Amino acid sequence: MAGDIRVLSLYEGFFSGGARILHSDVLAGLHGQGQRHRVLSIHGQALREQTLQPMRNDASYRKLVAAGLPVTALRAGHSGPAEFDAAELAAYERTLSDVDVVLTLKEQPLRLVNQGGFGGKPVIACLHRSDPENQGPALDELRTAVDTGAIAALVCCAESTRDAYRAVGIPGELLEVIPNGVDSRRFRPDRWARARVRRALGIASDAPVIAFAARYDQMKNVPLFLASAAAFLAAQPNAHVIMCGAGMTADNLCLTADLAQVGLGSSSRVHCLGVRDDPQTLYAAADVVSLTSAFGEAAPLCLIEGMMCGAVPVATDVGDCAAIVAGRGLITEPDPDAIAAAWHQALARRNHLRPALRATRVEFGRRRMIDSYGRLIRRVSARPRIPLGAAA
Incomplete structure (x- = not known):
């Protein structure tokens, strides 16, 4: 006009x-x-x-x-x-x-x-x-x-x-x-999407699920995430890990080498889904959304979107992550055992953190x-x- x-x-x-x-x-x-x-x-x-x-x-x-x-x-x-x-x-x-x-x-x-x-x-x-x-x-x-x-x-x-x-x-x-x-109408808890995604991936309704949404890039520190996943899955026999983003597929030989390095090369509990147009459904299916970046982050959307879908955020201390996660999740040292322990803690505190996660829908709308x-x-x-x- x-x-x-x-x-x-x-x-x-x-x-x-x-x-x-x-x-x-x-x-x-x-x-x-x-x-x-x-x-x-x-x-x-x-x-x-x-x-x-x-x-x-x-x-x-x-x-x-x-x-x-x-x-x-x-x-x-x-x-x-x-x-x-x-x-x-x-x-x-x-x-x-x-x-x-x-x-x-x-x-x-x-x-x-x-x-x-x-x-x-x-x-x-x-x-x-x-x-x-x-x-x-x-x-x-x-x-x-x-x-x-x-x-x-x-x-x-x-x-x-x-x-x-x-x-x-x-x-x-x-x-x-x-x-x-982010759009609170799109990113929200969705029990139907949660059930649908878990069923499609062969994940039990009560299994702990960690989501990792990132491109395969040095900044995202994918090897650290995978080492943490190996420690976590070893301690949680029914848990699963969902990974999405550019380069997060079996076609990426660097990723497959990283998986093999930590003993997850043939694991049926690690799901590499590549670029997705529906990340909200993956967050809804997850219990924890994790970020293991080494540098460069400012205000990562994956943490905000995951929280708005009901997943507890666990992140390394980069950019504004500490402020975003405060009172809603956990900041962890960049160490595989520390990250796996933080995921365990996040699962244990998920019910307690639900009111704070719901409040993010207003703050980060x-x-x-x-x-x-x-x-x-x-x-x-x-x-x-x-x-x-x-x-x-």
């Missing part, structure tokens, strides 16, 4: 991951509510964790299209040179000419802004990690965008994100925390998050700006 704020989001690509799910949820929630959103992805495919993920097969892509957002890609494939060619820059400039505000999902797409310019349009970069120096050239791209005056604001999904970027010299006045939230993004976009779009680079 006339008068709506026109917003362009830049993605590096579409692939399974919490940040893309969250950002796409925000756009779908804001589109048509005084704002018109569209997405330009640099790549039409993604190759991550040994999994080729075409954009059009991605759940976030389908969600955006169903909500009426135009979604296009600059490049058809999953790779390309760091420098954009003239045709790609021209396509970007045409898209940019018809928007009021630019969002970038993480700092990686800022390379397109830095090469193609920002046309005086305010840019908001959305940051979702707590290790800015561990992402290749991304931090340099962010610094360049700040120095040229492109950046109007930086959204941090967690306090740990703001702290980390401020520590590497990003101006604190640009950093604004908007905590992650998506409405507050979406409204906060909407207010920031309106504020930035109305702000008169003098690009620092132009002034210099």
